[in-house]
Amino acid sequence: MTLPTPLALAELKAALPDAFTEDADDMAPWLTEWRGRWTGHTPLLLQPRTKAEAQKAVEICARHGVAIVTQGGGTGLVGGQIPFGEILLSTRKLRDVRDVTPLDDAMTVEAGVTLLEAQEIAKANNRFFPLSLAAEGSATIGGVISTNAGGTQVLRYGMMRDLVLGIEAVMPDGQVFNGLKRLRKDNTGYDLKQLLIGAEGTLGVITAATLKLYPIMRSRCVAFVGLESAAASIELLARAKDETGGGVEAFE
Ligand SMILES: Cc1cc2nc3c(=O)[nH]c(=O)nc-3n(C[C@H](O)[C@H](O)[C@H](O)COP(=O)(O)OP(=O)(O)OC[C@H]3O[C@@H](n4cnc5c(N)ncnc54)[C@H](O)[C@@H]3O)c2cc1C
Known part of the structure; x- marks a missing residue:
């Protein structure tokens, strides 16, 4: 080059x-x-x-x-x-919302849609898009995929890698990789989108992505707990996960 x-x-x-x-x-x-x-x-x-x-x-x-x-x-x-x-x-001007399908718990947006906008689109469709981080008003879907962002709710929902069902990207030779799948139980062949996730733009330009949506959490509570040791905090996390049936969203 x-x-x-x-x-x-x-x-x-x-x-x-x-x-x-x-x-x-x-x-x-x-x-x-x-x-x-x-x-x-x-x-x-x-x-x-x-x-x-x-x-x-x-x-x-x-x-x-x-x-x-x-x-x-x-x-x-x-x-x-x-x-x-x-x-x-x-990619900031790639801003179309291609589709939102609450019955599939999925939506397809273009790369320049911001993370905050993606959360709002999900909410307007009675769904929840869980990735959240302090830069969400400016960070784009293409960016959070390319950095495999984690954010505040990794414990329950995973990193961005876990939230992407499909990717569309322009590869370095100019061909389009059309991997906008929405099927969850997809075991066909190589999962090429995983190479693009976290690649920092080195393997292609992501133009759109199909994202996983979740039901909106119906109730939530926050606890501020004083503990005597770091080891005790690990035990507290394990207990909180057990007691809530895996419902812990964030733990700092
Ligand atoms: C205040 C703040 C808090 C943050 N908190 C967290 C956190 O809690 N957890 C966490 O994991 N991260 C966190 N981050 C980092 C965050 O993940 C990144 O800033 C964000 O993902 C980048 O998105 P962006 O759209 O701004 O991408 P850019 O900064 O524009 O680009 C980032 C990289 O992705 C590439 N890229 C961008 N768009 C595309 C595309 N469409 N196709 C291919 N490559 C592309 C770029 O080439 C570059 O290598 C935080 C950042 C800030 C500023």
Whole structure:
């Protein structure tokens, strides 16, 4: 992979005429990690609004051997979303809610939908999407999948890896991997989506995902407990899980 050539840049701009910027002021907010630890640079910010636009962008970059950095909400803590000369491909404008099927306990949303919006969509359909973390107002579904985020409710619902039923992604050669399955008892072949989960954008651009939904918890209580040792806290957790039939959502 090389850095973008003038020919590649011209082709990308011609193919996505309404979905790019090269204006330094427009790009600046997306080039510095939010704590200021890394400031990168790019000649071009692409903001595809559809899977087809994302595919076109990746296909052109692949043909020219040009590297891409994918960015969602830009909240990541390890700088993986910051380009250093590569094309910056933002998924923030991939925002369709493709479907919500409460009877399947599933919904399919595009990568740029924020985690908070995903929770709200589930709630509006009398369902619960459990991943929750402090950056949820900005972090995107594509981002939380690519970082395999855990959040506050891992004990009961697992990491993001456990909450994804299917993934659609544009692979590095520009082909679309259509893995938007919603079947829970699926034992067919290799589970390729698991490679994309936690890959930090290195294996493809996630454009949409089918997520698991749950019934809304009907009652909840919080306890603040003083204990004499760390060992006692482990025992308390085990007891709380036993007494609630596995109902503990969070334990700090
Ligand atoms: C205040 C705060 C609290 C947090 N709390 C937790 C926590 O409790 N538990 C936890 O696990 N994490 C936590 N995090 C980290 C959190 O998981 C990440 O910030 C978040 O998942 C990144 O999502 P994003 O959309 O902002 O992705 P970005 O920061 O934009 O990108 C993150 C990485 O994913 C890649 N990427 C993004 N979108 C795509 C896509 N569509 N396709 C392919 N690759 C993509 C990027 O290239 C980059 O490598 C916290 C972060 C903050 C700021």
